[in-house]
Amino acid sequence: MGIVEFLWENSKIVTEFKVKADAESRADEARRLLRAALASKFPGLEAMPELDQINKLAPFEDLFVHHVISGSTRVAVRRAIQKAPRQSLT
Numbered sequence: 001m002g003i004v005e006f007l008w009e010n011s012k013i014v015t016e017f018k019v020k021a022d023a024e025s026r027a028d029e030a031r032r033l034l035r036a037a038l039a040s041k042f043p044g045l046e047a048m049p050e051l052d053q054i055n056k057l058a059p060f061e062d063l064f065v066h067h068v069i070s071g072s073t074r075v076a077v078r079r080a081i082q083k084a085p086r087q088s089l090t
Contacts (some may be wrong), residue, residue, distance in 0.1 A: 023057070037068045042077055053085035060073035062087075 038046040050072055054060060063084060067077045 005007060024055075026057050027055055027060065030064075031056055034060050034064050034068070038077070041068055042074050043081070045074070045081065048081050050081050050085050056068060059084040059087045 024060065031054065035046040062076070063080055064070070067080050072080070
């Protein structure tokens with residue numbers, strides 16, 4: 001095993017970087033899926049800038065399950081999207 005492979009597998013800094021990159025990747029995928037669902041069910045809401053401010057997976061899951069799938073109204077979905085970036089900070 002070379003030095004690069006050793007550091008890739010054993011470095012705490014590299015491990016933290018990989019975990020952060022994985023979480024960001026999952027949030028990006030969740031954002032894409034939520035936008036697709038919003039576009040089909042609530043056209044226009046997929047373009048809300050608040051969606052880009054969400055950086056954790058949980059708010060996307062909450063929006064998708066509790067609002068898009070469950071049949072919330074357009075107004076309720078808009079309000080939930082507006083609140084989601086604040087929830088993403090905690």
